[in-house]
Amino acid sequence: MPDTDDGMDGQRMARAAEPVELLVCTKCRQGMEAPEDAERPGTILCRALAEQGIEGVTITPVECLSNCSRGCTVALRGPGRWTYVYGNLDPAQHPDLIREGVTKYAATADGVVPWRERPEHFRKNCIARVPPLAPPAPNLGEM
């Protein structure tokens, strides 16, 4: 596993080389009953994130991330990075926290943010993680 504690130059290069994507489940009801024609909490969350945007991160709406009992849900992923799924997110309370967590994720080469540096909600509501398909990106700061 590469050393993720590389300098800022390495972090910027990693970010530039490997795009990061934030997937947001737009169909999520956040565990609540709602009229069929009401706007879904997942849609509200996705719009709140997309309106302000996150530098260097593509925000992608997805119709179902299959974490319905513990939504709202987002997933962070990118080539060479671990994918992380986070749940129990609230569209009114958590957009800033999600931005913080995604920015830290994007600043790593392999997607693994040190545990203590993750937002508390991310530490307590990680639904699952999956390793990268390809081996993790090299530590560009050391090249």
Place this chain on the structure above:
Amino acid sequence: MPDTDDGMDGQRMARAAEPVELLVCTKCRQGMEAPEDAERPGTILCRALAEQGIEGVTITPVECLSNCSRGCTVALRGPGRWTYVYGNLDPAQHPDLIREGVTKYAATADGVVPWRERPEHFRKNCIARVPPLAPPAPNLGEM
């Protein structure tokens, strides 16, 4: 989304073109307390699957898929396919069921097995799913 109901020729071509991987969390305690030196349920599950093998599928041990409260856990993935994470698996009861579910997954181009064809345990214990990084594979049966 491609039509996944292609003929057997298309299914075989998709399988050959795009490798499928079954990730198994080997550190999982299955929600139980256990002595530090005892073999983990996740390790037992991984060995049970690897000993018999699954045709056309690579079985990969992973140290943590971060679904600790609902383990044991596996993830199915492959290039161009949706990734699915399944939990609450028992190393004694579920190896055959996992083989069935993975074989059906491998026979699709995009990883989406029709709901009614999935093993019941998979239907009830899907932890999360994540879309493919690249667009889904084309429906080779129609080329």
